[in-house]
Structures are given as C-alpha cells and as structure tokens.
Amino acid sequence: MSTPRLKIDNLFCERDERVLFEGLSFEVNAGEVIQIEGQNGSGKTTLLRILSGLSRHFEGDIYWQGEHLDNCAESYRESLLYFGHQPGVKAVLTPRENLQWYASLHPEMDLSKLDNALIKVGLKGYEDVPCHTLSAGQNRRVSLARLYLSSAPLWILDEPFTAIDKRGVAEKEALITAHAEQGGTVILTTHHELAMGDKIRRLNLDQLAGTL
C-alpha cells in the first residue's frame, strides 16, 4: 500500500477557548472525495483553512505524500486548488482578466482552455464585463472556472455550491466525480445533498468537538 496522499495526524484546534476538534486523524487517498460535515460553527472552514496552509492555529501534523507539510510547502501549494468563502474575484476586472491574473500565479495552468472554461461555467457573453455588474452566483462561477483550468490534483472547496443554481450544482458534481476518477482528490464542505452515492466519504466534525 502506497503512502496516502494527505495524512492528518492528531489535529487539535481551539478557538476562543472552545475546542473545535481534537485528536482528529484521517487519511485521504488519490481518487477520493471527502465531505466535511457539521453544523454551523463546528469548524469546517477552519479545518479547510488549516489543510490549505492558510491558518497555523493548530497543533498536530499534516503530511503530503508522506512528507511533512512544513518541508514541502511549495510543492504542496503547486498541487493545491483552494476555493474559499470569498470567491477571490476582483470586482473591477472582467472574468477573463481575473482568470488571466490567476494563471500568472499558477504557471502550470492551461490558458488556452480559458474561453472554454468560461463557457462551461455559463459565463458565455460575460467574458469582458466587469465582475461587479455580475450576480453573486456568477462571481462564484468565475472563481469555479479555475476548476476547469487547473491541473492541481488536490482540490479544497469551501461551500463551492453557495449561490449556484441547480443545474450548475449538478455540473460541478459531475466535474468533481470526474476529477476523482482521474485520480484527483477533493475535500469539500457543502450543505447540499450530494448525489454521488458511495463514491463520497463523509467526516462529521460534530462528534469530534471536545468539551472544555
């Protein structure tokens, strides 16, 4: 058995003297989709921010392909696509300019697919319109277009379906399934019922919350 892609070992995190999770250990392998569940305030976003490397308010160890995250931060960030609460879209730039800028930070991205990606997220005709004139859902779609462009194996998606219509959700679900089938890994939180059946593994944070 090869080393797991992402290994979380004995993670502990507290916030305002409230333990969010403690002794949290799990492994994620290639081709897996993990849905983090829990009620509001259970620490889903905090966990995703820790896993992406944005937050350092935790104790415990995270290993990427068998190597400690501290030792391979750069190669980890190369293999990571993070979709956060804020879509990370500049309001005065157009969808096209936003994605071009994102590509300048991620040289492995294939920009020739950009027009195609914008069509796929349903933004055909909006390529050159400033994002502040678009709706909230469309702004998130601009950011989600990165999923079509990126070749990163690990996707960490925090509430990717917020403000996205039903058809869009179905398309993104299919995309996530396809990514997993190609050997990618997806860790996500969502309040939507995902119709992926047994392909998805669920991790509930509610039972892990400690008392203090």
Added chain:
Amino acid sequence: MNDSMPNQSADKSMAHVYKVDGPFWGALKRDLLLSYRRKSDLVNPLIFFLMVATLFPLGVSPDPTFLADVAPGVVWVAALLATLLSMDSLFRSDFEDGTLEQILLSPQPLYLVVLAKVLAHWMLTGLPLTLLAPVLGVMLFLPGDGMWGLVLSLLLGTPTLSLIGAIGAALTVGLRKGGVLISLLVLPLYIPVLIFGSAAVQGAVTGYPWTGILPFWARCCRSDW
C-alpha cells in the same frame, strides 16, 4: 492527424490568444489596471498633496523669504502624509475579496508579488508626487537651485516610504480598523527618511554638497528593510 489540423486552426481563430505573465508582471499589470479603473483612489493623495501646499501659505504667512525657508520641509511632510494616507489600501481590497488568500496559496515566491504590488503603488502615488513637487516648490518660492535636490530626494525617498509603509499595511490588514495603527507603526520609521530628505533639499538650496547625503541615506534605507 489530417482531420485534427483544420479543427485546431479553427479553434485558434475563434479563441483569444492568451499570454502567460510571470507572477511579477501579472501582479504589476493587475494593480495598475485596478487603479486605472478606480481613478478616484489615484487622485486622492495628489489632491491632498496639492491642498497642503496651497493652504500652508494662507494659514501661516505668505512672505516669500519665510516660505522659501520652510518649503523643503513642507513639501516633504506633505509627500510623506500623502503616501501614508494611501498606504492602508495596499492590501485591504485584496484581503476583503479573498484574492490575498489566492496569492498566499500560490506556489510563487511571495516577495515577488509583494514587490510588484509596492512598485505599482509607488508608480501611482510616489511617482506623481515627485513629478508634481516642482510645481509646489514654485508655489512656495523654493529657490531654483533646490529643485533638483527636491526631485531627486523625492525620487529616492518615495519608494522608501512605500516599502516601509508596506510593512505597516501588511501587519494591520487583518484588523477591522487598521488606519490609525498603521500611522503609529510606520511614522517612527518615516522620521529618518524625512530628516534626510528635507536635509538634502535644504543642502541643495544653500549650495551644500547635498548629493553626498543621498548615497548615505540610500544605505540607511537599505538596512531598514
């Protein structure tokens, strides 16, 4: 093979041709484009700069010999405060819309992106301030001999102010109201720049070999960051 060729060329003619920028150029171009689309941010520090120089003689004394004496200090203080005012916005909007997260999570070296952002900030505040400074010098009766000293000292000084201010902006970006704190953090570090800057202009006015101050001062600034 033969079938795929026409398809490809058809695709190309339809699609945009995208050039992939490096992290430095990408960030620089983006920040310049952002301020170009939001011009009010661009004009704000310049108007402040101009207002100080216009109001100062009205408030204190319109006497030309008095104004000529204080002109180097007034222009420098105005430039410093104008830079400080604009500093808070350096990372603020990126923080609020989540693009700062994306910068942090990119595999690129952070210093490149931050340097590009500071350079863009300087090109949009420090550089126009420097170019506008001779006009203010004339308004304040700064002797002609001091003009080169003023422009050169600001040309060297405003990037320093931007670089130092970036430290304060980075430290306070996570706070809801960082505006006051950034002044407290950064002002003590601005003071040496101000002293050397206005001393260089004063030196130029009185015929003192002021160019000697500049390299010394540049060295001071480099050891700062």
